[in-house]
Amino acid sequence: xxxxxxxxxxxxxxxxxxxxxxxxxxxxxxxxxxxxxxxxxxxxxxxxxxxxxxxxxxxxxxxxxxxxxxxxxxxxxxxxxxxxxxxxxxxxxxxxxxxxxxxxxxxxxxxxxxxxxxxxxxxxxxxxxxxxxxxxxxxxxxxxxxxxxxxxxxxxxxxxxxxxxxxxxxxxxxxxxxxxxxxxxxxxxxxxxxxxxxxxxxxxxxxxxxxxxxxxxxxxxxxxxxxxxxxx
Numbered sequence: 001x002x003x004x005x006x007x008x009x010x011x012x013x014x015x016x017x018x019x020x021x022x023x024x025x026x027x028x029x030x031x032x033x034x035x036x037x038x039x040x041x042x043x044x045x046x047x048x049x050x051x052x053x054x055x056x057x058x059x060x061x062x063x064x065x066x067x068x069x070x071x072x073x074x075x076x077x078x079x080x081x082x083x084x085x086x087x088x089x090x091x092x093x094x095x096x097x098x099x100x101x102x103x104x105x106x107x108x109x110x111x112x113x114x115x116x117x118x119x120x121x122x123x124x125x126x127x128x129x130x131x132x133x134x135x136x137x138x139x140x141x142x143x144x145x146x147x148x149x150x151x152x153x154x155x156x157x158x159x160x161x162x163x164x165x166x167x168x169x170x171x172x173x174x175x176x177x178x179x180x181x182x183x184x185x186x187x188x189x190x191x192x193x194x195x196x197x198x199x200x201x202x203x204x205x206x207x208x209x210x211x212x213x214x215x216x217x218x219x220x221x222x223x224x225x226x227x228x229x230x231x232x
Contacts, residue, residue: 040148110145148220
């Protein structure tokens, strides 16, 4: 079932927008400041944990009072077997202490090759949301591509890969009201993310469909394309 308009009327877009802005601005500030080890040579877990550590020092400046976590273990408890199912670690999550908001950001290094794209949309990326490992009972999540070179080429190739019929079927993509699989510009957060994709989760039980907002952050050679990074 496609997402209902009622969901969108109730969703806290204002606070979500503040969180996305803070992620973008803090990343750009760290890159432009040439922080040691905050570069393409570092691993993705290091980058996300370092980013989270800075986010929590900056959030009060824009009125965010919730909690950022990084590389947090999550799982569902099966009371029939006593086992943990759907184990996973989320890159960055934000929980609000004022309203019902729980945002998961999955980060992936994105390059202009097919293996990198598969990592982004496959079992280690988008499918974590589609199969319910991430954002269970939630309507919105975030894929974050971190790009060191050729951002235009990387993003264009990713769009094309997601729209391939076999991949679209694997991702359970839902067409937008305009009949497309990729909603660009974003319907949910225009001017903050690049595009949206919507995914059916009816195959995993009583779970709502989910919209993934796709955000791309630049560093390395690609950071030269950032005109004037905002001050965090």
